[in-house]
Amino acid sequence: MTTSRRVILASLIGTSLEWYDFFLYASAAALVFGKLFFPTFEPLTGTLLAFATYAVGFVARPLGGILFGHFGDRTGRKSVLVATLLLMGGATFLIGLLPTHETIGAAAPMLLVTLRFLQGLGLGGEWGGAVVMSLEHGDPRRRGLSASWPQVGVPAGNLLASGVLWVLSATLSESSFLGWGWRIPFLLSGALVLVGLWIRVTVTESPAFARIVATDGPARLPLIEVLRRHPRGLLVAMAARIGTDVAFYTFSLYVLTYVTGTVGLPRTTALTGVLVASGLQLALIPFFGALSDRYGRRPVYAAGAVAAAAWSFAFFPLLDTASTPIIVLTVVVALATHAAMYGPQAAFVAELFSTRLRYSGASMGYQIAGIFGGALAPIIAIRLVSSTGSAFAVSVYVAAALLLTLVALAFAPETSRQPAVDDEPGIAAPTSLAA
Incomplete structure (x- = not known):
């Protein structure tokens, strides 16, 4: 197996495991955490509080991006990716051991929030490193495809988390699932982390990063340099991601x-x-990543945003049919539109920053947007339906967020034809607000 393929495989497996942990928490927040950790509140409030603890992970993700991005741009990508995997997996495993509110009272949700915060820190540093390693090790002419493979870790992790929960939900009674069944997927994370570590310790450091360090030395304060040299790139990355999220x-x-x-x-x-x-x-994300190598990042990304905005207005009326085949098809089409955005997104964001600052810049742009996107989306959706009595307001909310994405793409440079590494025009040149 070639070095680039080994790196891509390591990134894919690692991100799959980390997103398994993250989505497992999100699914459990939607299904059981309100009852187990906030039982003194009525069901709607309990669910909202469970999603609030879920949102804590999004708050922690930018901090993780800054922290691990700093070391990733100073000491190298590989060691940082091992640390993020250990942090994320350890926090998830401990969630599976947590006593509930019935056992220790208010301490239970406090511990849950703490572990969720650690999950967010780990994932905040994971995404940028995995994408950057895949992009910098891959074929310069196929950066969209190479960088899209860590993105496949998102549906892979979601698939694994949803699959485990589906099996448990289908085979266990409600009381057994709430009593102990929900813990099994979290405890399983401990074994999965060992697999991820075995893969990650075999990869080599990014050659592009090694060349930059050898010639110019690492960035002394990556966060400050990103803000000084790449302000437009940072704003574009954040705004483009919010609607997708x-x-x-x-x-x-x-x-x-x-x-x-x-x-x-x-x-x-x-x-x-x-x-x-x-x-x-799993198939659509690399397909759209490869498509962005041929037609450009912005056209493919924008087509996905327009399709997702349009579909958001059909989404809830189709769910209201209460027909299982229609509901499944509705979700399939919705996530297909997301894949059109998510495939080119990794290369698009990473290419906005120079090699010397790419880990920090990509992580910050991607993770800060998560606070305004994914962290608030479920909470806002619940409140909109509760206050208006209709899901139409949620569709408007989704469409408005995607409009922001389209505006960001309109102001973004097209980087797919630009050089791949080092401080060259297009990718690495400072993207100042005046540029």
């Missing part, structure tokens, strides 16, 4: 709450839709 977490996470709470169907119905759609994304 809102659409994804509405289509893949809030759908669990909507189908079970509003439509009144079993949780296995919604999980089946997410499961099938995530399986399809």
Whole structure:
């Protein structure tokens, strides 16, 4: 196996495991955490509080991006990726051991929030490193495809998390699932981390980073240099990602709450839709990543944003049919539009920053946007339906967020034809606000 393929495989497996941990928490927040950790509140409030703890991970992700991006741009990508995997997996394993509110009272949700914060720190440093390693090790002419493979870790992790929860939900009674069954997927994370570590310790350091360090030395304060040299790139990355994030977490996470709470169907119905759609994304994300190598990052990304905005207005009326085949198809189409954005997104964001600052810049742009996108999307969706009595307001919210993405793309440079490494025009040149 070539070095580039080994790096891509390591990035894919590592990000799959880390996103498994992250989505497992999100799914559990939608399905069980409100009852187990906030039982003194009425169901809607309990679910909102569970999603609030889920949002803590998004707050921690930019901090993780800054922290691990700093060391990734100073000491190298490889060692940092090992640390993020250990942090994320360890926090998830400990969640599986947590006593609930019934056992230790208010300390239970406090410990849950703490572990969720550690999850967010780990994932905040994971994405940027995995994408940067794949992009810098890969074929310079196929950067969109190379960088898209860590993105495949998102549906792979979601598929694994949803699949485990689906099996448990289908085989266990409600009381058994709430009593102990929900812990099994979290404890399984411990074994999965060992697999990820075995893969990651075999990869080599990024050759592009090694050349930059040998000639110019590492950045002394990567965060400050990103703000000084790449302000426009940072703003574009954040704005382009917000709409993608809102659409994804509405289509893949809030759908669990909507189908079970509003439509009144079993949780296995919604999980089946997410499961099938995530399986399809495994193929669609690299397809759209490769398409961006041929036609450019911005056209492919924009086509996905327009399609997702349009589909958001059909999404909830189709869910309201309460037909399992229609619900599954609805989620599949929704996540297909997301794949069109997510495939080129990794290369698009990473190419906005110089090699010397790429880990920090890409991590900050991607993770800060998560606070305004995925962290708030389920909470806002619940509140909109609760206050208006209709999911139409959620569709408007998704479309408005995607409009922001389209505006960011309009102001972004097209980087797919630019040189891949070092401080060269297009990718590495400072993207100042005046540029």
